[in-house]
Amino acid sequence: MIIAHANLIVDHDPMTVVQRTQDTMRYVQAEWNKSHEEPIDAAELHKFLCDEHYGDLTEEQKAFVRLYRDKMRSAYAGMVCQLLLCEEMMRRNMVPDFQTYCSVFCPEGCSVPWALHRAG
16 A cells, blocks of 8 residues: 555656656667567657557557656655664664764665765
8 A cells, every 4th residue: 555655656656657657768779689689769758648548659568668668666665664763763763874874774785866865
């Protein structure tokens, strides 16, 4: 349920939706290129991501795009959950700063877009 709410948060911020769409396009194109010789058409991909009724993609491409679009939506929802947890833990003084939060909860590194303003 929290993931559904996290997706709603992203869906209601136009700039985040734009960023997620751009990231999804790059992700889909990169994954498609790993297993196909001919690249997926960027303009048609963009249309399809904005509205599945548009875009002249093959059925194989549509299924592929849906799968990777859903993976990206899940990743963005996870990012929102991490952001909310970090903010709440700092508010409660459970961690003193963003770097401490990352050292405990993101040992692989916190190179996520929402973290950039805290890194300095």
